[in-house]
Amino acid sequence: MRFFYLTFFLLCTHFVLAQNQQTTSFSGVxxxxEDSSPVQFAYLYLKNYPDFSGLADDQGEFKFFFPAQFVDEIVIISSIxxxxxxxxxxxxxxTGxxxxLQRQLLSLNEVTVMPEDHSMQEMISKAIDNLPKNYPDKRHQLTGFYRKVSTNYEEFTKLVEAAVLVEDVSYLKDGYALKVKLESLRQSDEMGEVDSSMVTLKQRIREHIKSTGSTPGPINEIIGTYQYNNGFRGDAYNSKTLFGKDGDRFMGIPEIPSYHRFMGEEIVGNDTIYQIAVSTKDPPNGNSYLKINSRNHAIVEYQISxxxxxxxxxxxxxxxxxxxYPEVIRNKELRLINRDVGTHQMDISTFWFDVPVTEDLKKIRAKDALGRDKEVEYTEYELDxxxxxxxxxIKKHPLDSAIIRSLERNKSLEKQFKRNAKD
Incomplete structure (x- = not known):
């Protein structure tokens, strides 16, 4: 799916460049x-949407961009x-x-030691070397909740929610053996403008990719979101992949160097978790990062833009x-439904998972599993x-009130769910 969308994106680049992104910003220092000196490279991010982040420069100055619909959010500023x-x-x-920031008094056992550049590179390299032992190597099942929200400027235009059971296998494999059983599905009306010519174009691109002998990935968004955004599946054994043993290991290559910045540490139980920002630009702005457990060099969280x-x-x-095992998976990408391509139209897909089951599994039968090439939004289902x-x-992860208000501007969500379900 990712290869398919990125290929399609290249065809639409001239449209993207023409768009005015519906974002807003504030700036300052x-x-x-205590002494009014600048805090170098302070990290800024939205409290409830931490993937929207920014970094101050060496003079403490910053300009923070974020989607206009989050003007009522809280920004957090942190520095070691x-x-x-x-x-x-x-x-x-x-502006202005x-x-x-108030200085933090540290006791002797709370002193932070910042890794040097070579230490960060070594830490990343060890984390990738340890992928085979830190992630699943046998069959397991995850109870998951999937939600996709679609945006158009300051409005939300589509909601899909699904309760699923995921049966996965060893991360040594590429994920094509995984199965997903749909327990329940509901969806809102489509409020975005869908151009049928775009649907035809995407299908032609898929056919072209197949004709080259490549695999375009599943059409089914639930399977695609899990398979291609679930970290390290097969990458540790594939050459030239981001997490691959022969890949750049976030180290870059001579033609395109990679820069690292230590973003901080946190103590979780008895473990120390280091956060390292990575980027091809210096300094990294924090939009791409790894969180690594110093005890076993496990990557416990990452974000790649x-x-x-x-x-x-x-x-x-x-x-x-x-x-x-995955606890949260989220993917953001352009919503390619019409020719008005740009970051104002996005699909944001998220999985939340309960703890895994590894023993006494009742395997998902092939006939009960979702089809890889069947679009979720056209699946016939009954509303329960x-x-x-x-x-x-869903009680643990309620829908944001701003999204509800936007989607219910014409009709209640419950009525939309009933209208879009199987009779």
Whole structure:
């Protein structure tokens, strides 16, 4: 799927460049509250949407960009040796903001040691070398909740939610053996303008990719989101991949160097987790990063952004019996439904998972599994309202009120769910 979309993106580049991204920003400087000296390379991010982030420069100056619909969010400013500062965006001006960070008093056992550049590279290299032992090597099942929201400027135009059971195999394999069973599905009306010629064009691109002997990936978005945004599947054994043993290991190549910046550390239980930003630009702005557990060199979280943010993948893992399984997977990409291509039209797909089951599995039968080339939004299904009213995972991850208001501007979501279900 990713290869398919990136190929298609290249055909649409001239449209993207013509768009005015519907973003807003504020700027200012981050200083030490005690002596007013600049806080170099302070990290800024949205509290509820941490993938929208930015970095101050060596003078503490910054300009922070974010989607216009998040003007009511809170921005967090952090830097090593300082207390985190939370500020409502609504309280900030467009320019000239002075954000003061309070120094953090550390006890002797809380002293932070910042890795040198070579140490960060070594840490990343060890993390990739340890992929085979840190991630699943046998069959397991995950109960998951999938949600896709689509945007158009400051409005949301589509919602798809699904309860699924994922049966996965060893990460040594590429993922084509995984199965996904759909437990329940519901979706809103489509409020975006869909151009039928774009549907035809995407199909022709898929046919062209197949004709070259390559695999375009599944049409089914649930399977594609899980398979291609779930970290390291097969990469440790494939040549020239991002996480591959013969790939660039986030180190770059002479023609395109890679830069690293230590973003901080956190203590989780008895483990120390280091966050390292990576980029082909110096300094990295934090949009792409790895979080690595110093105990076993496991990558416990990562975010990778491509191009200018048109594509972004995020994954967070939890450790169960010494092995790391996905807890959250999120993918952002251009919504290619018409010729108005740009980052104002995005699909944001997210998985949340319960803890895995590894023993006494009742395997998913092939006839009960989702078809890889069957689009989710055209799947015939019945709406089970009682299921959704008691579904635990949706209670843990409720839909943002701003999204609800936007989607219900013409009709309640419940009526939309009923209208789009099988009779």
């Amino acid at each position: 981050v200083i030490d509250a 040796g300082y207390q985190k500062l939370e500020v409502p965006i609504s309280s900030l001006s467009k 903001n002075t954000l003061k 491509w191009l200018s943010g048109e594509y972004q993948t995020f994954a967070k893992f939890r450790e169960v019996d010494g092995v790391y 309202s009682s299921f959704w009213s008691t579904y635990d995972l």
